[in-house]
Amino acid sequence: MQISADKKIEMLQTMILTRKFEDALAELCKIEGKIPGMMILCTGQEAVGSGACAALEPLDVIITNHRSHNHLLAKGADPGELMAEIFCKSTGCNKGKSGTLHLAVPEVCAPCTTTVVGGSLPIAVGQAFAQQYRQQDRVTVCFFGDGAADEGSFHESLNLASLWQLPVIFVCENNLYAGAQRFDEHARVKDLAQRASAYAMPGRIVDGNDVLAVYQATMEARQSAVTGGGPTLIECKTYRCRGHGETDQQLYQPRDEIEKWQKKCPIPRLSDELVSQGLITPDGLKEMETRAGDIVDQAVRFAEESPYPLPEEALDDVFA
Amino acid sequence: MQKLGLGQAVNQALREEMRRDPRVFIAGEGVGVGIHNSPMLPTDGLVEEFGPGRVKDTPVSEAAIAGLAVGAAEAGLRPVVEIMFNPFFTLASDMIVNHAAKLRYLSGGKSSFPLVVRMKSGAGFGAGCQHSHNLEAWAAHCPGLKVVMPSTPADAKGLLKSAIRDENPVVFIENMGLYFTPGPVPQEEYLTPIGKADIKRQGRDVTVVTWSSMLWVAFGAAEKLAGQGIEMEIVDLRTLTPLDKETILASVKKTGRLVVLHEATRTGGFAGEIAAVVMEDGFPSLKAPFRRVTGPDIPVPASPPLERFYIPDEEQLIAAVKEIVETGG
Numbered sequence A: 001m002q003i004s005a006d007k008k009i010e011m012l013q014t015m016i017l018t019r020k021f022e023d024a025l026a027e028l029c030k031i032e033g034k035i036p037g038m039m040i041l042c043t044g045q046e047a048v049g050s051g052a053c054a055a056l057e058p059l060d061v062i063i064t065n066h067r068s069h070n071h072l073l074a075k076g077a078d079p080g081e082l083m084a085e086i087f088c089k090s091t092g093c094n095k096g097k098s099g100t101l102h103l104a105v106p107e108v109c110a111p112c113t114t115t116v117v118g119g120s121l122p123i124a125v126g127q128a129f130a131q132q133y134r135q136q137d138r139v140t141v142c143f144f145g146d147g148a149a150d151e152g153s154f155h156e157s158l159n160l161a162s163l164w165q166l167p168v169i170f171v172c173e174n175n176l177y178a179g180a181q182r183f184d185e186h187a188r189v190k191d192l193a194q195r196a197s198a199y200a201m202p203g204r205i206v207d208g209n210d211v212l213a214v215y216q217a218t219m220e221a222r223q224s225a226v227t228g229g230g231p232t233l234i235e236c237k238t239y240r241c242r243g244h245g246e247t248d249q250q251l252y253q254p255r256d257e258i259e260k261w262q263k264k265c266p267i268p269r270l271s272d273e274l275v276s277q278g279l280i281t282p283d284g285l286k287e288m289e290t291r292a293g294d295i296v297d298q299a300v301r302f303a304e305e306s307p308y309p310l311p312e313e314a315l316d317d318v319f320a
Numbered sequence B: 001m002q003k004l005g006l007g008q009a010v011n012q013a014l015r016e017e018m019r020r021d022p023r024v025f026i027a028g029e030g031v032g033v034g035i036h037n038s039p040m041l042p043t044d045g046l047v048e049e050f051g052p053g054r055v056k057d058t059p060v061s062e063a064a065i066a067g068l069a070v071g072a073a074e075a076g077l078r079p080v081v082e083i084m085f086n087p088f089f090t091l092a093s094d095m096i097v098n099h100a101a102k103l104r105y106l107s108g109g110k111s112s113f114p115l116v117v118r119m120k121s122g123a124g125f126g127a128g129c130q131h132s133h134n135l136e137a138w139a140a141h142c143p144g145l146k147v148v149m150p151s152t153p154a155d156a157k158g159l160l161k162s163a164i165r166d167e168n169p170v171v172f173i174e175n176m177g178l179y180f181t182p183g184p185v186p187q188e189e190y191l192t193p194i195g196k197a198d199i200k201r202q203g204r205d206v207t208v209v210t211w212s213s214m215l216w217v218a219f220g221a222a223e224k225l226a227g228q229g230i231e232m233e234i235v236d237l238r239t240l241t242p243l244d245k246e247t248i249l250a251s252v253k254k255t256g257r258l259v260v261l262h263e264a265t266r267t268g269g270f271a272g273e274i275a276a277v278v279m280e281d282g283f284p285s286l287k288a289p290f291r292r293v294t295g296p297d298i299p300v301p302a303s304p305p306l307e308r309f310y311i312p313d314e315e316q317l318i319a320a321v322k323e324i325v326e327t328g329g
């Protein structure tokens, strides 16, 4: 499949924006009292969300998990509103109810994010069922980690999606760790994609640090889903370069393993390729980085200058 | 006396019981090697002492973790399993609620399931409602389970040791905020009985029944009210089920007034049960209407001002107490 230059540039932009967004958060969260709650980042994994979402149409749905920033930015969420929500401010996309962990952006068809590991899968099945029921040419992408594939909900969801041939794409972000457990400490299978065969579903293994490969696999899965071919499981092999969260000192991750994967960073991998192919100039790349930096600066400023919600606003949006 | 955080007290209880009884093992996510290394955490250093054969790191599989406990308990072991946060109890609940709680009865008393499920709970960390949701009343609603919620490190140690030795499934809920406030804990071996409330403060004017971290809110309020001539008696429930009705009723008989304070949400919260017990068996003692101070009926929001709004505080308790002391004769 030929991928257009514009598409490649779009994906590069998303990855760079995510990286800048999260680099800023990594610094900001060290400041006492600045950002409440946890800080869970995806440094090194940006190709997964950026590639998968680039293959989607605006009305396609994504359901994501605790490591959601990249997925949501890639789907088009407003960086300022996301940042403000992460800061727990009233101008955040969820008025401070969510904080960083459950960011919901229905405006871009990311209607809910769950931090219950494995929670994203059954919800994605439901979304895909509605798409099939309403005969929409749409799909649902479900993001989850390798750890989530050990929950019962993973197995029940894959079975049901396959049984009913639902238009859902299960994108497993296998970053080699679930909490402090390395992949081979929590599962015997070599590849999680293998588990698809148990449910008579195609299971694909993709280099999760190759955004073009993720894009291509998602395009194919999407094509299959909207033409009645049912669900696909895509296992993206990648790596969690940072700790589980920012308070995790990574004592259990070998230093050389981290360094090996840092060298496989998906961003230079694509930008070098685009520069060498002449699809972008070194200056153009710099400009792209500056622009992403500006967007993030602006988002941070917006978040910092925004007020916290008033205490009584806790009682708003209560319907039952 | 040694001073320990509640997590450290839990750690000491686990160590003592594992040394005493080779049938005791622990399992859960990150109980051996976790993402945080701190001596304040309950499972710190256990894998080093007891090895990975008795300190089992599991995949992210709450249903299997809970089921593991059910099966292994019947087979003669003494499982102490950890469900990381109280809201994830929902994933483990089939095995605990439908199985652990019922199977002893269903067997006509022949099979038993001596297991402990430990969970962290409590708001105040900005993590939001999928990590901070107090579900003790759910568990307490299940016959066949014992539900324990300690408020002090010393109680935590003695209660957990009792829980591990109990022939029944025990749900043991630890408020995370209490991990970081050290308190005195006897070094020696002792057991704190399950099903016994503890009067943490004597007073003549009003009974406040509470448990877990809210005890400390009650202490703060009691201090302030004492300055205004109102003496609060604080009953620390420690165990929701079996419920120590005698201690509650005796206290209400003495004070004639009852307020229940809990962090969990209001509707269907355990305050309602305590009120019902007093209505049924202690009504003549009451000089004033019953009041409860609880979290509002909302999921715990993440933003600090909203989260603070959620968590019951001293002012709310003081207002409730004053209202019934002043108007209730």
Ligand SMILES: Cc1ncc(C[n+]2csc(CCOP(=O)(O)OP(=O)(O)O)c2C)c(N)n1
Residues within 6 Å of the ligand: A066, A067, A115, A116, A117, A118, A144, A145, A146, A147, A148, A149, A175, A177, A178, A179, A240, A244, B029, B060, B062, B084, B088, B091
């Ligand atoms: C049901 C449930 N159990 C446990 C947790 C705590 N927890 C949060 S993230 C995580 C690890 C998840 O690993 P994985 O699915 O591989 O995603 P990753 O963090 O690597 O992106 C755990 C155990 C949770 N949030 N939900």
